[in-house]
Amino acid sequence: MPLVRNPILPGFNPDPSILRVGENYYIATSTFEWFPGVQIHHSTDLANWSLVARPLNRKAQLDMRGDPDSCGVWAPCLTHDGERFWLVYTDVKQKDNSFKDTHNYIVHSESIEGPWSDGIYVNSSGFDPSLFHDNDGKKWFINMLQDHRRRPRFFAGIRLQQWDPITERLIGPTKNIFAGTKLDLVEGPHLYKRNGWYYLLTAEGGTAYDHACTLARSRDIWGPYEVHPQNPILSSANAPFAALQRAGHGDIVDTPDGKTYLVHLSGRPTTQRRRCVLGRETAIQEAYWSEDDWLYVKNGPVPSLHVDLPGTHDDSNYWAEKHYTFDGTNGLHSDFQWLRTPEPERIFQIKDRQLQLTGRESIGSWFEQSLVARRQTHFSYDAETVVDFSPTDEREFAGLTAYYCRYNYFYITITADSDGQRELLILSSEASWPEGKMSLPLSDPVKIPNDGKIKLTLSIRGKQLQFYYGLGEQSEVQEIGRIYDASILCDECGGHQAHGSFTGAFVGVACSDINGTGRVAKFDYFTYRPVEHESDRYEV
Template sequence: MTLLHNPVLRGFAPDPSLVRAGDWYYVATSSFEWFPTIPIHRSRDLAHWEYAGHVRGAVPGDSLAGVPDSGGIWAPSLSWDGERFWMVYTVVRSVGTPYFDLDTYVSTATEAGGKWSATRRIASHGFDPALFHHEGRLWLLNMQSDHRPGGNRFAGIVLTELDRETLAPIGDTHLLLQHERLIEGPKLLERDGWFHLVLAEGGTGVEHGVLVARSRSITGPYELDRQPLLTTRDDPSVPLQKAGHAELVETPGGEWVMSHLTARPLRTPDGPRCPLGRETAIQAVTWDEEGWPRLRHGGWHPVVGVEVDVGLHTVDSTHTVDEPLDPADHPTHTADPLGWPWSTLRAYPDPSWADATTRPGWLRLRGRHGPESRWAHSLLAQRITEHRAEAEVTVEARPRTFTQAAGLVLRYSAEAYLSLDLTWAEPDGEGQHGQQWQGGGRTVLSLVEREEDGTRLAAVVEVDAEGPLTLGVTVDNGAARFWYVKDGARTPIGPPLDFTKLSDDYGSKLRFTGSMAGIHAVDLVDAAFTADFTGFRLTCW
């Protein structure tokens, strides 16, 4: 038996799609506007996971330029037909409108962490697609959306057979189920002559859950289970909230497990907030006398500690994952200083703006657009995985204008970030008049807080920028305290800032990702200013 501790993938790992291929388990998660696209992790025991690679080329042209925050790649679905891995997913280009403006793609690979085939566009009814392999046939599941005035944006679950080679539709599209509550994220499995339709229900927030329907025929009609398989909507005290979006997998020993997304909220005076985003958890599942899936521990609430039998005699809870990936065979899993766990916005890091070779031991970023750009923001960031965290980095740069900046950033989106930047300001006591090119001025650290209603300057401190300067931030109990090193000691800058605003739950707009810590550089005029960074450290506990 293996004892796992949820979440098994911590910090910004939503919409998990779990599959078993032989003795290995693989999970694919949503990446939205972030690269690498569709991260994949693998495990032998469901408790210890390692990054295995990603679907390179998932986005045509390797660019999501212009895509809004929380747009991009939604809810990829990973499957295994005994010979190949299949990935189906949707690129969503509009958020918060009646039109999702989406395209659904399929890619395949012989190894989940290896090279994936060129993408092929298929029928794009709506987001959250999934593929079902059954008796040599291939079926596409999807939710459908009705964009018309008065229409239902979640208008039911549809099923279409696809040709396995051409991926063209075969025959008609079948409406499987409509429901009064929002349903999405369909997955199909067959057991004991029943086709079980596993659904995400109620949206991806605190009302989230998992609902199951079943039928003797793949095309229906489907009857709904009398109770949810999983949800926390009825009890805000459960430590794993927002539980939903599930996938069921059978272990080699005949046991069943379920992956699902969840979130760990911080309690604030304004209600619960989840700055870590939605994460990946696993529960043990059994089947009742009537043939419905149930949580093995009873009820429908997820638990943190789960014992699972993976059916392998060589693996137990004390062992780490064996057979490490060989970088020679897996080019997506390398010692690349710009590779995982770094992530970038809307494109892969490019040597033209992210250079790890010119100055050994340093990363050089060339400034481009500002931190709210949807096109060319020079940013490298890593996932924050716990509510207590600390990030620091040493930066060396010579900003000559207020249009140049470089520093340390905590980021959720273009409208939710905190940044401590080395930049330029007018002489002390002089107003902002935009005439920096006439000489004078000073080098400063500028602490900025951005939220939906605008940007606030939290602090400005003049510094000596003739040499490297170490910047840092400590996050604890929902507060972010920024600092820099002066005369060998940490010196606080500005007041504590509200880290919980970098959350799915703050503001009026849809938010689906998670908080990141990273480095960035800005040059709004010439795109030529460079900043060198070294010693980046992100510690979460």
């Protein structure tokens, strides 16, 4: 079989849950505060993947207004019981003090494309839930168990209880079936059954550079579970120069011809500070079952950059320019998402062949801000848009943003001074990272005419970001502002030093009106142009 290069889902696609139904493979990944919730990709060869669904797309399933950065949808698990698809997920409401509020839900559908049911509340005892369908027809709900008395290590183990699909509730006894290993921070559980063994795959070590996949097994679903003799089965913790770092949080799938693969999250750090601007991505490894009935990762435990897969990957689309227009026929392109709200009509509409953003709260709001963006999936790229916006004062602004979270963003805005004179102003949180406060004074504003469209562009080459602007749709652009450090748009700088920022960099358009009048900014198009650049050499 041909070698395929990891990751198979580049850019922010963490916590993969994989499933095969017949000849079709599906991977569900976390979306955190980005709406709609959960990305489901489809493949027939494990090498080429396309987005087919974001199932959590209405208020009855998910409302994340007020969820802090890197909260929202954590670690979905996608399964199939022979009749329907099941998706379980957590909506995290807070995570940064002595308590975590983690509400777990189930939705189901007969088709992967939906419609998916309304959210069914299950419990809140921990996060990273999964659903296991035993061959006797019983369904089992598993999640990590949290204990706030154990701070700072509140990961208490893996909780098991039976789920009744008729009454749609948990029934019977509950038990902590696995306390984890010395790697610590046990989470991300998945259960499997093979040759009379129950196998429990978990994530340990935290989601930074000590991350790992741990495997244990038992003859009884209630345990006790013995740990793999060569645990962890996957990790980059002892391989600091491996191309794929932060490897962990995995799931297993079998092919029709009996081969086994493990999908897992990983990160590709850049710069000497080891910053993952593309967030945690989905990679895949070939695995095999040994005569001792244990699973081993081929050439593991360190993940391989190149893997034998049934298919050959076609990367021509990966390097193709994406030019998005807004003609209104198919709605917003599926590459785009927005933040938190299940009421997108309050923040944008497609009208008159434009994307029209209604100014809401300021950039970085955890409640309602008008920001529509796509993932950064390349280390270097150009982005471009043309905007028509007529602000009346300094509290109205709209433009182009490279965004990670409220603590880390770069934003070139069309705004106005207190007399109504239009100007361009760059807003940045770079100077005060990690506090995430805009330092004053800001960059010197550039006066522009009060009428006419403005072209805004940005270029990222590795860690260097430069903004440009032009007066009019067809104008040549010129530099504005200094070169910024784009590498802070990363997990390692997302407001937490480790284990606390979980998404990835986005690029898109935004509009704020903190006067509360809902002033509208109109965008003619959006272009994302990948660039191969010498700073992108990450293979070792």
